[in-house]
Amino acid sequence: MELRLLHSNQMDFTELFNPAIEAHDMFDVTDKDIFEAVMEVEQIQDANINDEPVEAPPTRSEAL
Secondary structure: OOOOOOOOOOOOHHHHHOOHHHHOOHHHOOHHHHHHHHHHHHHHHHHOOOOOOOOOOOOHHHHO
């Protein structure tokens, strides 16, 4: 199998990090939409908080 480097990129930076599938909705998002999404996530996280202490995982030597 022969591998060759391309002389130029097939995708530009914007296309690579913001695919067209995701980028089309970004222009319709308002500050209010972002705020509501953040608040919704915070409510979900607050509802899932467990006040019980978390047991530390075993150390490497304990696991071996």
